[in-house]
Amino acid sequence: MKNLWNVFVNGIVEENAVLKLMLGLCPVLAVSITILNGVGMGLATTFVLLGSNLTISIIRRWVPKEIRIPVFIIVIATFVTITDLIMAAYFPPLHKALGIFIPLIVVNCIVMGRAEAFASRQSTVWSIVDAIGIGAGFILTLFILSGIRELLGNGTILGYPVVPSNFEPALIMILPPGAFFTIGLMISIFNTIFKKKGAGGGHQHGSS
């Protein structure tokens, strides 16, 4: 029994792109310095994911197997460029902060992985729910990771100072090593909590 709710939760827990599938780690580590950047990146990726999953699930019938990958890349690259342009037009500071990592969503394994493993095999509605689930898992992971890094490394939450003035921010947290420490801890904690679930069920839509 697998309904839409399960598909959604699956994207957050069992197939959490970053913590379970270990996909898209590069942008996650790079942009998670502040919550705003982290969540901005999560939303941008989710938008691309939604667009590509939706489009691919609609056109999958007319795309022959042999050329599906180039077609998927065209679809994904189009949505990434649209996202890039929209962000440059309406959110210039965020666009500037995320920089090269917006165009690099094209090569984000999460998007291609969902296109290949899910959207090219499932109906439109399911593909949309899958995109929202995976996107929510991605945003949630980035939110927690960037929240920890911003709080400990800069002493702020969303730019507002929240720590007492005698707290000395741990600089290392906003430097690359801090990202590795935090993501490592998050992965181990996450996988300890959700161990039973993963071992029993297995992956229905494995995307290795």
Added chain:
Amino acid sequence: MNVVKHGFILMFASIIASGSLSLVYHQTEPIIEQAKSDEIKNLLTEVFPSAADFHLLEGFEPVRLDKIVKIKEIYIGFDDEELRKGLVAKVEVVGYGGPILILVGITKEEKIVGIKVVEHKETPGLGSKITGVDFLNRFTGKSLRDPFEVKTDIEAITGATKSSVAVTKAVQKAATLILQNKEVWLK
């Protein structure tokens, strides 16, 4: 035959993709241009609040003043009556981690009214303090004829001497060049 069919499908996909891209591009292009010019205007106003309008100094070629200092652009600031109030110099200097881009606002009276670090790659937490008002306020109000030397009249940031020296040197070199050309630029 499959090759031809696949080719057509790919061509069709590309046509739709480029069509929708050009649509989005034409919708967003004016907004992006507007946002960019607004951003420049805002930055210039920040370092030179009393000017109402800025014009890029025409015919000015970027000049290298030193091994590490380069003046990239000069904007002339005007007031409401189109009279020259001063200028804003965009200076690039090589710091500890890479190029630092600085805007310096200078009045007709040869005084610094504002300074801002626009871009830098200095170490977060140490060299990055050059962007803070604590450091930059050490420059505001100074005359262009001041020496602009770390230890003499500018106090360096603890733990970020190299970054502080870079910014100070950038201002010093820019000040010298502007004094040399003041008859043309500031009058």
